[in-house]
Amino acid sequence: MTGNIVRPYGDTTGDGRIQVSFTLPVPFGTPTEKARAEGAAMQLAAKMGLEPAMVVHAKGMGPDFTFFIVYGRVSHLVDLSQVTVVEREFPLLSPAEVNLRIRTGLGRKLVVVGACIGTDAHTVGIDAILNVKGHSGEKGLEYYREIRVVNLGAQVAVPDLVARAKAEGADAVLVSQVVTQRDAHITNAQEMSAAFNAAGPDRPLLVVGGPRFDPAMAASVGVDKIFGKATTPGEVASYLAYALTPDGEPVPAPAAAGGAAA
Amino acid sequence: MQNRLNLDPKVVRQARDLARTAGQPIVEMAKTHTTVSVERAVLRLAGLQGADPDGMPWVNRLVDAVRETTGLEHGVALPAWDALLSGGYDSLAALAEAAAHGKVQFRLPAGDDALAAKAAASAALSKGIARIDANRAQRQQMIEATSDPPKPWIYLIVATGDIYEDIPQAQAAAREGADIIAVIRSTGQSLLDYVPEGATREGFAGTYATQENFRLMRAALDETSHELGRYVRLTNYASGLCMPEIASLAGLQRLDMMLNDCMYGIIFRDINPRRTFIDQRFSRQIHARAGIIINTGEDNYLTTADAVDAAHTVVVSQLMNEFFGKEAGLADGQLGLGHAFEINPDVPDSFVLELAHAQLVRELFPDAPLKYMPPTKHMTGNVFAGYLLDAFFNLCGVMTDQSILLIGMMTEGIHTPFLSDRDLALENVRYVRDAAGRLGESFVPAPGGFIGRRASQVLGESVDLLRRICDDGLLNAIADGTFGITKRPADGGRGLDGVITRADGYFNPASEILEKEGERGHSTHPASLTASQIGAGQ
Numbered sequence: 001m002t003g004n005i006v007r008p009y010g011d012t013t014g015d016g017r018i019q020v021s022f023t024l025p026v027p028f029g030t031p032t033e034k035a036r037a038e039g040a041a042m043q044l045a046a047k048m049g050l051e052p053a054m055v056v057h058a059k060g061m062g063p064d065f066t067f068f069i070v071y072g073r074v075s076h077l078v079d080l081s082q083v084t085v086v087e088r089e090f091p092l093l094s095p096a097e098v099n100l101r102i103r104t105g106l107g108r109k110l111v112v113v114g115a116c117i118g119t120d121a122h123t124v125g126i127d128a129i130l131n132v133k134g135h136s137g138e139k140g141l142e143y144y145r146e147i148r149v150v151n152l153g154a155q156v157a158v159p160d161l162v163a164r165a166k167a168e169g170a171d172a173v174l175v176s177q178v179v180t181q182r183d184a185h186i187t188n189a190q191e192m193s194a195a196f197n198a199a200g201p202d203r204p205l206l207v208v209g210g211p212r213f214d215p216a217m218a219a220s221v222g223v224d225k226i227f228g229k230a231t232t233p234g235e236v237a238s239y240l241a242y243a244l245t246p247d248g249e250p251v252p253a254p255a256a257a258g259g260a261a262a
Numbered sequence: 263m264q265n266r267l268n269l270d271p272k273v274v275r276q277a278r279d280l281a282r283t284a285g286q287p288i289v290e291m292a293k294t295h296t297t298v299s300v301e302r303a304v305l306r307l308a309g310l311q312g313a314d315p316d317g318m319p320w321v322n323r324l325v326d327a328v329r330e331t332t333g334l335e336h337g338v339a340l341p342a343w344d345a346l347l348s349g350g351y352d353s354l355a356a357l358a359e360a361a362a363h364g365k366v367q368f369r370l371p372a373g374d375d376a377l378a379a380k381a382a383a384s385a386a387l388s389k390g391i392a393r394i395d396a397n398r399a400q401r402q403q404m405i406e407a408t409s410d411p412p413k414p415w416i417y418l419i420v421a422t423g424d425i426y427e428d429i430p431q432a433q434a435a436a437r438e439g440a441d442i443i444a445v446i447r448s449t450g451q452s453l454l455d456y457v458p459e460g461a462t463r464e465g466f467a468g469t470y471a472t473q474e475n476f477r478l479m480r481a482a483l484d485e486t487s488h489e490l491g492r493y494v495r496l497t498n499y500a501s502g503l504c505m506p507e508i509a510s511l512a513g514l515q516r517l518d519m520m521l522n523d524c525m526y527g528i529i530f531r532d533i534n535p536r537r538t539f540i541d542q543r544f545s546r547q548i549h550a551r552a553g554i555i556i557n558t559g560e561d562n563y564l565t566t567a568d569a570v571d572a573a574h575t576v577v578v579s580q581l582m583n584e585f586f587g588k589e590a591g592l593a594d595g596q597l598g599l600g601h602a603f604e605i606n607p608d609v610p611d612s613f614v615l616e617l618a619h620a621q622l623v624r625e626l627f628p629d630a631p632l633k634y635m636p637p638t639k640h641m642t643g644n645v646f647a648g649y650l651l652d653a654f655f656n657l658c659g660v661m662t663d664q665s666i667l668l669i670g671m672m673t674e675g676i677h678t679p680f681l682s683d684r685d686l687a688l689e690n691v692r693y694v695r696d697a698a699g700r701l702g703e704s705f706v707p708a709p710g711g712f713i714g715r716r717a718s719q720v721l722g723e724s725v726d727l728l729r730r731i732c733d734d735g736l737l738n739a740i741a742d743g744t745f746g747i748t749k750r751p752a753d754g755g756r757g758l759d760g761v762i763t764r765a766d767g768y769f770n771p772a773s774e775i776l777e778k779e780g781e782r783g784h785s786t787h788p789a790s791l792t793a794s795q796i797g798a799g800q
Contacts, residue, residue, distance in 0.1 A: 023682045059685075062434055067682045124450040124466055132566060132748055133530040135449060135467070137638065137675035142532075142748050143566055151532065153756065 004080040016073045020048070023067050028060030041068040049075045090242035092234065095144055098241045102146035105245025106171075112141055112240065113165045113204075114174040115152040118188040122178035123154045125210060129174065129233050138234045147237065158188075158195045165196075165204055171244050172205040174236070177213070185210050186221060193222030205243055207236070266706050267618075267625055267717045273725060274626060280728035281581035284736045289589055291536065292543040296768065298455070298760035300544045301325050301338040303506035304772050307390035307514070307548075308383070310354040311473065313459040320358035321507070322456045327361035331368040335765035343386070344371040344379040354386075380769060387771040390514070391551065397516040398553040404484065405493045411441040414659055415495070416691060417633070417668045418684065421446035423465035425475045429482045436486045436494045439688045442519065442666065444497035445479060447471050452502025452531050453756060457511065471498050471508055476515035495519055500545055501526045501559065503533060503757050509545035513552035519598060520549060523559035524586045525579060528740060528750050530562055535740055535750055537757035539586075546590035547776045556592065557666075558583040561602035561635035563745065569604040569639075573619050574723035575745060576601050580623065581728070582736075584630075591776070594629035598666060602635035603655040611712065613654055618716035620662040621707070626721075634659045636670025648672040649690065656694035661705045667691065 010017025024040055027033045038055045045053035050072030057069035093101065102110045114130045116123055127133075127140075130151045134140035142149045150168050152161065165173050175192060177185035189208045196203040208218075209227035218226045225239060302321040313319045325338050332341045342357065345366050351357040360366050371379050418440035420432045432443040448465030451458075461478060462470040469475060476498065483494045495518035500508045505522065512520050524542050527533035549556055560576040560583075567575065580599045587597050601623050605612040623632060636655045641648045652670035659667045669687045671679045679687075707713035731739040743749040 021682065023680065061681060061685045062437060065681055067685060123453060127450055127453060127531075131531055133562075139566060 006078045006080060007076075008074055016075070017071065018050070018074050019069065019071050020045075020050075021067070021069045023061070023065055025064055026066050027064060028058060028066040029063070034058070037066045038068075041066075041070060045070050045072050051075055090239050093238045093241060095139065095234070095237065098237045099144055099146040101241045101245050102144075105241075106146075109146055109148045110172070110240060110244060111148045111150070111168055111170050112172050112174055113150045113152065113161070113168055113170040114141075114176070115156040115161050116154045116176050116178075117156050117158055117161060117192055118177070118184060123176070125178055126151065126174065126176035129176070129209065129231070129236055134233045136230075136232050138232045140233045141237055143233075144237055147240070158192050161192065162195050162199050166199070170204040172207055172240050174207045174209065177208065177210040185212055186217075189221045189223060197222070205240070207239070209236075265625060267621055267714050268709060269622075269625060269718065269721060273718075273721055277577075277581055277626075277721065277725050277728060278585070280725065280732055281578075281585045284728060284731045284739075285582055285585040285589070288539045288736055289543065289586070292540045294764050295536070295540050296334060296337060296762050296764055296770065297506070297537055297540050297757075298322075298325055298329070298334070298762075299504050299541050300506045300770070301328075301334055302504075303510045303544065303548070304337070304339055304387065304770060305342070305354060306507055306510045307394075307772050308354060308386040309390060310358065311459075312355055314359075314362060317459060319456050319459055320355055320362075323362040324354070324358035327358075327364075327366065328368050332370050334762045336370055336767055337764075337769045339383040339387075339771050340376060340379050340769050341368040341370060343383040344369065344375060347378055347382055348375070380771070383769075383771040384774065387775055390510075391772070391775050394513040394548070394552045397513065398551075401493075401516055401518065401553060404487060408487045408491050408493045411492050413631075413663075413665050414634075414667045414695075415441035415631075415665065416688070417442040417444060417497070417666050419444045419446055419668075421468045421678070423448065423467070423469050424463040425461050425469055425478055426463065428469055429479060432479060433482060433486045435684065436483065436490060438685060439692065440494070440669075441492070442495040442497055443479070443483060444519075445469050445471075445475070447499045452499070452527060452533070455503045455757065455760065457504050457507050471511075473511045473515060476511055476517055480516050497521070497557065500549075500556075502531065503527070503537070503541075503760075505538075505541040505545040506548070509548040509552075509554075512554060513548050516552075517554060519555040519557055521559065522546060522549060522556040523579075523600075524583050525740070525745060526559040526562060528755065529745050529748060530559075532748075532750065532755045534755040534758040534761070535737055535752050537755075537761050540761060542586060543590050544773070546587055546592055547773070550591035550593070550596065551776055553596070555596050555598045555631055556583075556587060557598040557633050558600045560600040561604070564602045564604035565639050569602070569606070569619075570609065570615060573720045574727055576619075577623070577626065577720060577724040578727050578731070579745065580627065581724070584627065594627070595631060597627065597630040598633045599623065599627055599630050600633045600635060603637050603658060604635075604639050606640055607651060613658065614712060615716060616654075616658050617662060617705075618707075618713040619720065620658050620664060621705075621713065622717040622720055624662050624664070625717075631665035633666040633668065634664035635668050636674075638670075638674050641670075641672075641674040643676060645672040645676075648674065649686065652687065653690050653694060656691045657698055657701075660694055660698050661702050663702050 007014050007016040008018045026037045026040055028037045038058055041055050053070050053072030055068055055070050059067045061067055114126050116126055128135040129140055130149050131140045132142045141147050193206055206223040207225045208223045211229045213226045213228050215226045215228045302325050305321040310321050328338050328341050345368050346357050416439055418435045420428045422428050428445055446468040448468040448470050458470045458472050461474045480496050483496055487494045497519040498517055499521040501521055501523050527538045528535045560579045563572055563575050603616050605615055637651050649672040655670055669691055671683045671687050673683045737752040741751040
């Protein structure tokens with residue numbers, strides 16, 4: 001049991017020493033204000049479990065704010081046996097790793113066809129995932145050497161999407177839905193998956209994304225994967241490499257995302 | 263700027279000649295085509311504002327209505343002003359509203375009717391251009407009444423999505439030492455084929471560029487400039503499907519700098535290459551007239567490609583941006599060519615390589631207000647190491663006399679900067695500027711040494727690449743994936759349906775004013791002001 005209990009390590013085992021920095025909306029001008037500001041920082045440190053604490057740096061930023069750096073001994077213990085690790089169904093890979101996995105696993109470029117379907121004209125989501133520009137500091141799928149991206153843009157009719165996916169030899173179809181009036185995002189996605197399933201066996205991997213989607217709904221929508229809010233291009237690329245390369249983990253079955261199949 | 267690298271002037275001249283050869287056919291294309299956004303910009307310069315109840319701007323509705331009837335081959339101005347005169351509408355807005363309801367019969371006027379329409383259009387555009395001229399003069403007056411900060415100018419970004427939140431943040435940033443405030447646009451605005459209207463309070467990771475938002479922010483910064491006794495410049499983004507319109511709005515609202523790259527939209531946003539180049543030329547003619555400094559986007563190449571391997575693509579793009587910019591009438595002092603400190607810090611001599619690249623760009627473009635971008639790609643979650651890297655970026659910027667420093671945040675890529683991140687970043691740049699500001703004058707790389715050899719190598723690779731582009735044609739080179747890593751065919755991407763071949767008799771009253779003034783010779787035109795006169799010099 002004792003092996004499972006640890007404290008932060010400053011320069012001696014068990015000293016519990018840590019460093020934090022933060023800003024408080026308090027002035028740092030007159031001597032009285034300075035004393036009050038440091039007292040405020042000490043109070044926050046104590047409430048955070050830092051006892052004793054020391055304000056080693058305080059600096060006024062404009063008339064209304066003060067920045068602090070505080071060192072202190074934290075009283076909390078860490079119980080390693082209580083640490084739970086949430087496992088993603090697929091490993092998060094760097095672009096180089098994604099490319100390598102596609103090259104060795106597929107031996108050709110992975111083809112992705114993306115679109116906004118139905119009346120949805122909001123291409124922000126699909127563009128953020130597909131355009132080289134990307135978002136949140138991650139480049140979009142166009143950046144990946146081993147991924148060929150066909151971005152069909154907005155208001156694509158489902159039959160057109162099915163036909164184009166076939167013509168391009170799509171390994172995966174990415175659909176973004178932002179508009180959610182009367183659950184249009186769900187009915188549109190269901191219509192899309194039905195059309196792909198009706199078009200024959202070897203359908204491409206179907207991936208849907210949008211801020212209002214619940215990632216747990218993949219099975220009921222009839223797609224392989226749903227990405228929710230704040231998904232980055234790297235996550236999508238990692239998933240595609242995981243799901244579409246034969247050397248990888250099993251491809252989830254359409255009926256039960258996360259299940260074993262293929 | 264002294265020659266510290268001993269670059270071979272013959273090679274430098276050759277590089278510029280090749281850039282001209284590569285760019286000239288594109289200019290010819292731009293001169294023989296127009297776009298829906300160029301035509302909408304004409305209407306915006308004539309004062310048409312506002313939008314229909316669905317938020318679609320009247321300029322879009324009017325241009326679309328004309329396109330459906332007479333077409334746009336002769337420009338929007340002839341049919342629009344003809345309808346305005348013959349229909350007795352009291353304003354362009356009234357005409358646009360009627361046109362949107364299908365109540366206007368547009369035609370291509372002939373004879374005296376055509377002359378009358380042209381005269382009315384030209385008079386309206388003269389007023390709009392005069393307003394841009396007045397703004398330019400007012401900027402100069404503001405600088406004289408306050409002061410022009412010394413170089414390098416410190417460039418800070420604001421981006422809340424809400425213009426009314428942006429304003430106090432921008433004012434605070436200026437008080438903390440920012441010389442330039444850039445308001446980042448909402449993600450994906452570059453792909454909208456219209457400019458949203460009015461003051462906006464929500465955006466995706468940025469604030470929409472609208473005429474009203476421009477006006478509100480410039481007014482707030484004017485107030486702060488007076489308070490600080492220092493002119494605080496305002497920057498926004500023109501690149502995208504509405505480059506000509508946003509450039510016009512920037513001129514009408516006295517913005518000071520605009521992101522305007524000749525290829526950014528093509529490479530990074532998959533906007534059609536023809537559309538981009540045609541739009542770019544008109545937008546830069548407006549910037550030239552408005553005394554706006556453009557910022558180009560070469561830093562983007564280094565975030566997608568390796569900063570050592572792709573160093574020459576930055577130089578090639580800068581030379582192309584310079585050629586296109588000057589052809590459109592921009593002065594050297596208006597060419598804020600971009601580059602970045604993006605070499606992997608694990609590479610041996612990475613800082614020395616950065617010095618070589620930065621000094622090369624400085625010497626190739628001695629009179630350009632170069633914009634130097636901080637590290638982003640190799641900023642990890644280790645904020646302490648990131649702070650050190652930003653200090654080296656600042657040092658390189660100071661040593662090589664960069665003109666505009668975008669301030670690096672140690673929390674780059676982690677979250678939008680905390681108030682304290684910004685304060686620490688400014689502390690960093692102030693320290694470097696105060697401690698090493700004079701180091702530049704003593705920075706003389708050893709002749710034949712590592713820095714000089716590296717600079718010559720990058721220049722040589724640039725010439726090789728330019729030669730290949732000249733052989734292929736620029737549009738083919740872009741289609742083949744020469745820039746960035748994406749292939750962008752000339753007939754692919756967004757916005758090609760908005761490109762129109764001009765017919766004989768094409769009439770654009772804005773271009774007539776802008777190009778006539780240009781031909782009159784630079785000695786009498788405001789664009790001939792020296793860099794220091796427009797506040798861009800050393």
